[in-house]
Amino acid sequence: MFNLMKRPLKFAIKLLIFTIITILTQVGGIVFLLSLFLNNWINKKTEKSYLRFIYKFFTFILLYLSFTFLVIPVIARPFGRVPLPLLETHHLQPLNVLTCVLNRHYVNPELKQTAFEVAEELNTRFPGTVVNYLDANFPFIDNFPLVPHLSHNDGKKLDLSFCYRDAASKEPTNDCPSFIGYGISEEPTEFENNTAEYCDKKGYWQYGILTSLVNQSKKKDFSFDHIRTAELVKLFAKQSHIGKIFIEPHLKTRLKLNSEKIRFHGCQAVRHDDHIHIQL
Numbered sequence: 227m228f229n230l231m232k233r234p235l236k237f238a239i240k241l242l243i244f245t246i247i248t249i250l251t252q253v254g255g256i257v258f259l260l261s262l263f264l265n266n267w268i269n270k271k272t273e274k275s276y277l278r279f280i281y282k283f284f285t286f287i288l289l290y291l292s293f294t295f296l297v298i299p300v301i302a303r304p305f306g307r308v309p310l311p312l313l314e315t316h317h318l319q320p321l322n323v324l325t326c327v328l329n330r331h332y333v334n335p336e337l338k339q340t341a342f343e344v345a346e347e348l349n350t351r352f353p354g355t356v357v358n359y360l361d362a363n364f365p366f367i368d369n370f371p372l373v374p375h376l377s378h379n380d381g382k383k384l385d386l387s388f389c390y391r392d393a394a395s396k397e398p399t400n401d402c403p404s405f406i407g408y409g410i411s412e413e414p415t416e417f418e419n420n421t422a423e424y425c426d427k428k429g430y431w432q433y434g435i436l437t438s439l440v441n442q443s444k445k446k447d448f449s450f451d452h453i454r455t456a457e458l459v460k461l462f463a464k465q466s467h468i469g470k471i472f473i474e475p476h477l478k479t480r481l482k483l484n485s486e487k488i489r490f491h492g493c494q495a496v497r498h499d500d501h502i503h504i505q506l
Contacts, residue, residue, distance in 0.1 A: 249373055251328045252364040257293050261286040294329060302365035307332040307381045310359055316342040317349040321358035321387050321407045330372060332365040334381040336467050337506055341384065344461045352454050356400045360385035360407040360501055376495055382506040388412065389454035393447050403448040404500065409440025411474075411499040412450045418476035425493035434497050455502075456481035462504050463487050469506055474499035 240262070248255030264285055272278045299309050310331045311318060318341055325331050333341075345357040362384045364370055372378040378385075387407045392399045404410040411434075414420045425433040462468050463485035472491040473483070477499055491498055 251294075251330075252366065252370060253293065253298060253329060254290060257290045258286060261289050291327075294327065298329065298365050302332060305366055306334060307363065307365050308335050308338055309365075310338060310341070310362060310384075314356055317345040317355065318342055318357050318359060321360055321402055322405065325359075325361060329365055330361050330363070331359070332381060333362045333384055334506060337382060337384060337504075340462075340465050340467050344458070344465065347461055348454070348458055351457060352398065354400075355389065355398065355454060357458065358387040358400065358402060358407065360387060374496075377505070384504050386458070386502045386504065388501065389451040389458060390448040391451045393449045396449075398451060398454065399448070401448070403444040404440055406440070408500050409436035410442060410445050411437055411497060412477060413499065414474075414476040418480065421475050421490070421493075422497045422499075425497075428493055430493040432496060433493055436496060436500070452481055456483065459483055459488065459502060460485070462502075467506055468504055470504070472498050472503035 240258075244255040244258055247258055261282070265282055268278055268281045268285070272281060295312075302308065309326070310320065310333060312323065312326045313319065320326055320331060341357070341359065348357060349355050361372060361375060361378055363378050363381045364372055368380045370379055375383075377383055385407070387402050387404075390399055390402060391397060402410075411422075414422075422434040459471060459473060459481065460483065462471055463483070468487060471485070471488045472495075473488060474497055475490050477483075478488055491503065
């Protein structure tokens with residue numbers, strides 16, 4: 227009787243794992259199913275339960291990393307998506323390598339080339355500058371949601387971090403106050419429009435939620451580099467392939483950004499005074 231009860235519980239746990247890692251990585255669920263085929267072999271070769279768990283866990287990790295960095299980039303290319311670099315390339319790099327591990331760094335080849343060209347130009351104007359990218363898209367299937375984003379689902383979107391200075395030395399830095407690049411905002415002054423407050427009053431509770439969830443302790447160690455950030459946005463706005471750029475309205479005014487491509491993203495999204503959103 228007890229064994230009969232264990233079977234549906236094990237199935238439910240496996241289904242939950244499959245669902246979670248599919249939401250987080252798109253392809254992790256498929257890799258998890260593949261790893262299950264090896265479990266019977268591990269069970270036969272290993273008697274101790276804790277060793278079985280360890281072997282199964284690392285079997286999945288090895289399979290997942292192999293697929294992520296060796297197989298998926300090859301398969302994704304015919305579908306029109308290519309990975310952004312894992313390491314600094316043409317002065318473009320991921321702010322957090324987990325973005326690549328989770329397969330959230332795929333874009334249209336046109337967008338990748340544009341990002342390289344802009345990063346190189348920004349480095350020419352401000353030597354030593356590296357552009358940090360954040361979330362992009364998953365490798366496959368249009369309209370597959372990249373949680374929590376509303377529109378990163380077709381290979382044509384890319385988020386970038388702002389540029390900052392070290393608060394103590396006042397020198398430019400390629401680091402960011404937020405570990406994930408989101409959630410530490412460049413707040414409006416008392417003389418600027420407070421869109422976050424406006425959207426919150428309209429009932430869009432999610433608009434500023436990341437500032438509550440992300441640790442703010444490092445904010446004091448950085449200052450917003452308005453010169454390099456403005457130049458970064460302007461360079462993207464000049465690219466013919468770029469169709470829209472989202473940044474918080476008060477920063478568009480403060481940075482004197484006049485391009486028609488630079489728009490307000492709407493209260494249904496989240497605030498964009500912590501990152502830049504670009505899209506084809």
